[in-house]
Amino acid sequence: MSAGVTTQLELRGVTKRFGGVAAVDGVTFEVGKGEIVGIIGPNGAGKTTLLNCISGLHRLDGGDIRWQGASIAGMAPHRIAKLGIGRTFQIVRPFGSMTVRENAAVGALFGSAAGRRGPKEAFEMADQVLDLVGLKAKAGHPVSALTIPDRKRLEVARAVATRPHLLLLDEVMAGLNNVEIDEALEMVRAVHATGVTVLLIEHVMRVIIGVCRRAVVLDFGQVLAQGEPEVVLRDERVIQAYLGERYAKRLKS
Amino acid sequence: MFLILGAILAAYALLAPLTSLDAAQSANVPLLADRLWFRIATIIAMFIVMATAWNIIGGITGYAAFGNVAFFGIGAYTTGMLIAKAKWPFLVALPFAPLVSAGFAALVGLPLLRLRGHYFAVASLGVGVAVGELVQNIDYGGQPLFGGASGLFLPIYAIDNRGLFFFYLMVAAATIAIAVTWWVLRSRFGYGLIAIRENEEAAAVLGVNTTVYKVAAFALSAALTGLAGGIFSQWNVFINQDNTFPIDYNVQMILMALLGGTGTVFGPAVGAVLLQLLIQFLGGSLPISFDIPFVSADARPILAQVILGVLLVGVVIFVPRGVIDFFGGRSRLSLSYLRRSLRETSL
Numbered sequence: 001m002s003a004g005v006t007t008q009l010e011l012r013g014v015t016k017r018f019g020g021v022a023a024v025d026g027v028t029f030e031v032g033k034g035e036i037v038g039i040i041g042p043n044g045a046g047k048t049t050l051l052n053c054i055s056g057l058h059r060l061d062g063g064d065i066r067w068q069g070a071s072i073a074g075m076a077p078h079r080i081a082k083l084g085i086g087r088t089f090q091i092v093r094p095f096g097s098m099t100v101r102e103n104a105a106v107g108a109l110f111g112s113a114a115g116r117r118g119p120k121e122a123f124e125m126a127d128q129v130l131d132l133v134g135l136k137a138k139a140g141h142p143v144s145a146l147t148i149p150d151r152k153r154l155e156v157a158r159a160v161a162t163r164p165h166l167l168l169l170d171e172v173m174a175g176l177n178n179v180e181i182d183e184a185l186e187m188v189r190a191v192h193a194t195g196v197t198v199l200l201i202e203h204v205m206r207v208i209i210g211v212c213r214r215a216v217v218l219d220f221g222q223v224l225a226q227g228e229p230e231v232v233l234r235d236e237r238v239i240q241a242y243l244g245e246r247y248a249k250r251l252k253s
Numbered sequence: 254m255f256l257i258l259g260a261i262l263a264a265y266a267l268l269a270p271l272t273s274l275d276a277a278q279s280a281n282v283p284l285l286a287d288r289l290w291f292r293i294a295t296i297i298a299m300f301i302v303m304a305t306a307w308n309i310i311g312g313i314t315g316y317a318a319f320g321n322v323a324f325f326g327i328g329a330y331t332t333g334m335l336i337a338k339a340k341w342p343f344l345v346a347l348p349f350a351p352l353v354s355a356g357f358a359a360l361v362g363l364p365l366l367r368l369r370g371h372y373f374a375v376a377s378l379g380v381g382v383a384v385g386e387l388v389q390n391i392d393y394g395g396q397p398l399f400g401g402a403s404g405l406f407l408p409i410y411a412i413d414n415r416g417l418f419f420f421y422l423m424v425a426a427a428t429i430a431i432a433v434t435w436w437v438l439r440s441r442f443g444y445g446l447i448a449i450r451e452n453e454e455a456a457a458v459l460g461v462n463t464t465v466y467k468v469a470a471f472a473l474s475a476a477l478t479g480l481a482g483g484i485f486s487q488w489n490v491f492i493n494q495d496n497t498f499p500i501d502y503n504v505q506m507i508l509m510a511l512l513g514g515t516g517t518v519f520g521p522a523v524g525a526v527l528l529q530l531l532i533q534f535l536g537g538s539l540p541i542s543f544d545i546p547f548v549s550a551d552a553r554p555i556l557a558q559v560i561l562g563v564l565l566v567g568v569v570i571f572v573p574r575g576v577i578d579f580f581g582g583r584s585r586l587s588l589s590y591l592r593r594s595l596r597e598t599s600l
């Protein structure tokens with residue numbers, strides 16, 4: 001992290017085990033205010049588990065997570081949300097019986113402590129956020145009528161509606177085609193432009209290189225490398241563990 | 254607001270013919286039949302309260318509570334004890350029924366609502382059974398504290414036209430239950446509960462305090478159920494384990510909510526009216542004489558159980574959103590509707 005940037009999120013030796021196997025194993029890194037940081041790594045590297053630790057869905061087996069200087073380890077998920085940490089789920093979890101607009105409104109009704117909203121203001125907020133992610137035209141639709149890319153957008157909309165300081169995105173671009181990825185990139189940039197720090201998990205290298213100032217590579221639950229995406233992606237160990245030779249050649253050429 | 258007004262108007266519309274029926278009493282309408290209709294109407298209102306209250310935890314929040322009858326019994330015994338032992342006037346004792354029921358629900362809800370799905374259903378059923386047994390068997394100073402196996406007798410509430418009074422009271426409770434549901438579904442609280450039902454972890458990371466919300470929903474459900482129990486105790490004058498903790502009420506209130514439509518404002522009430530009429534009819538309690546071919550009078554309660562069972566299965570499979578779905582032009586009952594439902598509810 002460059003000097004002059006205030007640290008917002010600080011992971012120190014974060015560890016999470018499932019039945020003796022460490023899915024996240026002593027992960028240490030920081031995220032500064034206003035950054036966009038990428039997390040990459042092979043399947044099963046522990047990326048989602050790490051996000052679950054940050055958002056309070058998993059109890060830590062070791063280490064500490066600090067938010068704006070104070071520990072949030074062991075805190076309930078709703079309290080972490082109130083502090084201003086929002087997230088999406090890799091496997092989308094919409095509220096199926098609600099409309100698109102109502103889904104987003106739940107984020108605005110609860111969400112971070114930036115002022116409790118009554119239903120009326122929450123729905124206005126929901127409309128703004130749906131506009132931002134490009135779901136405005138489908139506000140009244142039931143979730144079941146949404147395509148997969150739209151469901152991913154809804155995940156983002158709901159999290160953004162909580163007015164987070166930090167947004168955790170778990171593979172919101174997986175399964176999208178090139179045009180849709182470009183749209184999603186625009187969406188992330190638009191959210192970032194409103195002053196939100198972003199920590200995103202992505203398999204699509206174009207995304208990491210396109211928006212991230214820094215990338216953290218996870219492998220077997222440990223940090224394999226971190227730094228500027230262009231540098232990290234040329235790292236021999238990263239290529240071995242994750243990218244494969246073919247990609248490395250393409251990157252060099 | 255309009256809906257509350259509508260509910261009150263509907264209650265009046267319901268009451269008007271009944272009060273005229275009451276007036277007709279002097280005009281030689283058979284007294285017995287008249288009283289019976291009042292009794293049935295009061296019981297229906299009582300089940301509207303219970304089904305509507307169950308809907309708050311079971312339908313809106315999605316936690317299938319199988320032991321809500323415990324709150325009916327606790328409400329009945331709270332009011333009953335205050336009247337019979339402490340000699341309190343009925344209307345002073347009544348507010349304590351919902352309070353004590355809600356307090357108890359909050360207490361058991363805290364550990365119980367950590368359980369998911371069928372674990373919660375089974376555990377809540379256990380609580381429902383256990384409370385009934387406790388109430389009957391707790392002794393204090395060598396005497397049964399709550400009247401024991403012989404039950405509790407209350408002094409008769411001295412008021413003209415008691416039947417009508419308790420009918421009004423139960424209808425008022427039903428109106429409160431429906432109005433509360435109407436408010437819940439439009440509030441922040443209600444959106445939180447529905448979010449919990451649809452995906453609890455997603456609700457939590459959006460900032461819903463799931464523990465507090467679930468316990469509050471359970472306590473609210475218990476308060477309304479307890480209110481019905483409190484009214485019942487003074488209305489019935491005699492309470493015991495059998496009439497205040499009947500296990501089949503658990504199934505009935507759930508079936509009513511399912512039949513009418515869970516998660517809706519009026520669905521459980523519609524289900525309560527339909528199902529209670531059917532139960533009374535099959536049980537032979539309605540002052541309508543009829544014979545069911547091949548079924549002796551003794552076997553009728555059994556037949557009623559069988560029909561209820563078949564109905565439960567049929568509703569769950571074919572009308573998953575309840576009969577309220579056919580009101581207001583939302584859907585029409587047709588073969589294609591049933592086929593679509595079957596597709597939705599099967600793997």
Ligand SMILES: Nc1ncnc2c1ncn2[C@@H]1O[C@H](COP(=O)(O)OP(=O)(O)OP(=O)(O)O)[C@@H](O)[C@H]1O
Pocket residue numbers: 018023041042043044045046047048049050090
């Ligand atoms: N709740 C759980 N219980 C047991 N094991 C788990 C649980 N969640 C994750 N794991 C295991 O932890 C490891 C890390 O999983 P995780 O989902 O964090 O990987 P990931 O990096 O997000 O992978 P992907 O790229 O496929 O999403 C895997 O081996 C997984 O099987």
Ligand SMILES: [Mg+2]
Pocket residue numbers: 047048049090
């Ligand atoms: Mg993952």
